[in-house]
Amino acid sequence: EIVLTQSPGTLSLSPGERATLSCRASQTVSTSYLAWYQQKPGQAPRLLIYGTSTRATGIPDRFSGSGSGTDFSLTISRLEPEDFAVYYCQQFGSSLWTFGQGTKVEIK
């Protein structure tokens, strides 16, 4: 089973700043199989990025994803007030799905 480890656990930033979130896999993950989700309190997760770098429908271009092998990242170029939330990476392999433990992006 592939384990995803996200860092940092919490990121304290101000609106307008750049956020870089990391997701490290315990084994190589195909770039096609890595996605990112955003979750706000009391809401279901929302798909942001799939296939490592493809934005889902309606996701603004300040969100970008990159990476390969075991190291992946999500970047928010300039934080907007609505971007403060928890972000999860997710991988698919051998018909099973796993999530990272999440990174909380909070207002500094």
Add this chain to the structure above:
Amino acid sequence: QLQLQESGPGLVKPSETLSLTCTVSGGSISSSSYYWGWIRQPPGKGLEWIGNMYYSGTTYYNPSLKSRVTISIDTSKNQFSLKLRSVTAADTAVYFCARHVIHDSSGYPKPLLDYWGQGTLVTVSS
């Protein structure tokens, strides 16, 4: 617009069976492109994938839960269900249903969870 809605008891006693249903509207659960499944989130914690099912009957389960989980589909009602047996307090969580995409229309791998229900809190307590 596709919508998913979870339903079921919010309180289950320890050792009993947790049963939830997800009703899909705005699209057919029998579509050949999708799996349908469940994810849970204990209070204040992260997401845990439980399992999914194809309309034809193929199922996949999280190995850590496999011995206690059954997912089923009722195509006539456009619903799918979750049963989790022998629950304990550790099973207290918000349970989400979600549509699982595996491939795009060309068959290219594109695994993602694109539509989610709002989630339902299930508490295990006597």
